Amino acid sequence: MGLLSALAVILPATGSEEFYIDVGIVQRFGENAEDEIVLESPDNAPLRVEFEEEGNAIALLTNRLTLEIEERALEKPQLRERLVLSDHATFETAESSAKSWEERGLLVEVTQPGRWQVWAKTDIYRTPLLRRFLLASLKEEGYEIPYLQTEFLEEVPIVTFEINGERYTVENLSIQHEGERIYVDASDEPRRLYPGSLQLQPNSYGNYTLVNTVEVEDYLRGVVPHEIGHQAPFEAVKAQAIIARTYALRNLHRFEADDYELCATVHCQVYWGWSETNDRSDRAIQDTARQILSYDNQLVDALYSSTTGGVTAYFDDIWDGSPRPYLKSIVDSTEGIWDLEANPLNEEENFRQFIAQESNFNETGSHAFRWQRESNLEELTEDLTTYLERTNHPDAEAVTEIKEMTVTARSRSGRILEMEVETNQGTITLEKTEVRSAFDPPRSTLFYLQPVENDEGELTGYEFIGGGFGHGVGLSQIGAHHLARQGWAASEILSFYYPETEIIPLEEVIEEE
Incomplete structure (x- = not known):
């Protein structure tokens, strides 16, 4: 089923105000035997707990439910x-x-x-x-x-809980509240209030996922303030609301293997329910209701990051896959301070000059705009071997020493496309964002390496000198703050970061299909 066909299935007829998505808010419950989830009613109205036992449908009422793991x-x-x-x-x-x-x-x-x-x-x-x-x-x-x-x-882990002195064991569980509000207190996570309803269900990894079924506009209330920041200028918040809505609807297939649609972490968008909503964000969501960003009447791949480091990346600078025409490399400045055509950043001298330049960018002064982080060879080797183990690399146990690291290919936006790491087992080649996965210091792939030597001229480590935080594709959240403070409207901010796109009502996408 294509993306737009899928949307046509989940969305109600044009004019209806509500449609729902499934968000995994606790993705691997039962991965540890000590895991526990406490669910509570926010008022005197009880939770309705529904499940099946030996083929019989059971419904129970309780104000508080503790889900536990038994091996x-x-x-x-x-x-x-x-x-x-x-x-x-x-x-x-x-x-x-x-x-x-x-x-x-x-x-x-x-x-x-x-x-x-x-x-x-x-x-x-x-x-x-x-x-x-x-x-x-x-x-x-x-x-x-x-x-x-x-x-x-x-x-194997099984889920158990007790209501009215009776203990039950389940694989699937539905939890509802008449006011569509439920507190969730999970292991290692703060207690948060979630709108909608909850389902506990098995996943593909031998444990369970707690899924929040939530109306999209309600979902955005738990996303926008945590992504763009509680104090962001209003037009930046509106831009974030449109992008977050577009991103969610375009990515409903991410967790198809586990029978839900989105996660609640940075692997999707940060979603914290309604515990820390924000009046400014709520108003921005309402003002942009059902607005999405489109290219050729299709939902755009609405990627965004914290800080670009002064230049956005092409889609294929970071990931494999087909280029997106609207995800281009642009200098993140309104001052005309760098000509990418005349001075492309795949040339190392140009790149180092660009990183040395700090003034007149939209992100100038932000903590992640420019950074330097150093690591010795022993620390880098430990990073690399951990990465090789995670990826089941055949040399994971044999690599004991990094001898040299070299950036061998960059994109025109300056992002590292290829890095060679010479080890005692030969050369390991890392591509694109795998560079960030393999080593702790880099905050983006927009950096160069400066060798660190001891007094005898022996290599002891590397300094990572670069800019940006995250993948750098699409909108810069810090840049959006700056542009909004300069008087730019949300539509202008989005046109700057996603050229040739337009804001349209969601219904137009559905009707086009």
Whole structure:
């Protein structure tokens, strides 16, 4: 099903004010045996708890519900196995990889057990023999990356809770409140109030996800103030509201493998429910109701980041996949201080001169606009080996020393496209955003390396000198603050960061389909 077809299914007829999305607010409940979720009514009206037991539908009322994890021993070990085709730092590149595998005739799914992965679809390649046959075929064709992730389980996490002195065990659970308000207090997270309803459901990783079904405009109330900041100028907040709405509706397929649509973290958009809403954000959401950003009457890929470092990146500077015409590289300034055509930043001398320039950018003065961070070889080696272990690299255990690091390719926006790391096991090549995943110091891929030497001239580490925080594609939130303070309207801010796009009512996208 295409993106617009999917929207046509979930959205009501034109003129209706409400449509709902599913957000995973606790994604891997039961990953640790100590996990606990406390759900509470915000008033005297009880929570309605619904589930099935031995084929019977049960509904109970309670003001407070504590979900706990019990490790249940299995009568005999249970095989859990996945054929991992590729491993990625971001959804965007995982999605591109999935499309490539599909073009080769494989049925696949994008998952997020930790990093993003592409799996051979588990309900299709369901037997050990079939998975091994497929892996052997891929190896014969020359594919070296795919691998089997195999484990034998002796116990599994189950969810239990107690109401009125009776203990219940469930896999699926629905929790509702007549006022559509529920407090959630989960392990390692602050207590927050969520609108809508909640469902607990199994996921693809052997544990559970707590999903918030919430109306989109209500969802934005828990996103916009935390993404753009509580004190942002009003036009910047309006721009963020339009972008956040567009981003959400374009990314409803991210967690299809787990039967929900979006997460509540920086892997999607930060969503904190209604515990810290903001009057300015609420007004911006209302003023821009059902407005989305479009290109050729399609929802744009509404990517944004905190700080560009003075120049935005092309989509394919950061991720694999087809370029987006509206995600271009532009100098993040209204002062005409740098000509990218005459002085492209893929030339190292130009790049270093650009990073040395700090005045007259939209982000000038922000804490992440320019940065320098140093790390010694021992720390960098530890970073690298941790990364290699996470990505199942064959040399993960053998790498014990980094000898040299070199940036070997940049894009015209200055982003690193390729870095070579010479180790005791040979050269490891890192591409695009994997550079940030592999090492702790860089806050973006907009940096250069300065060798650090001891008094004897021996290499002891590197200084990372760069700018920006995040991927740098699309709108800069710090830049939007500045432009709004200069009197720019939300529409002008969005046109600056997403050239050739326009703001239209969501209904126009649906009618076009």
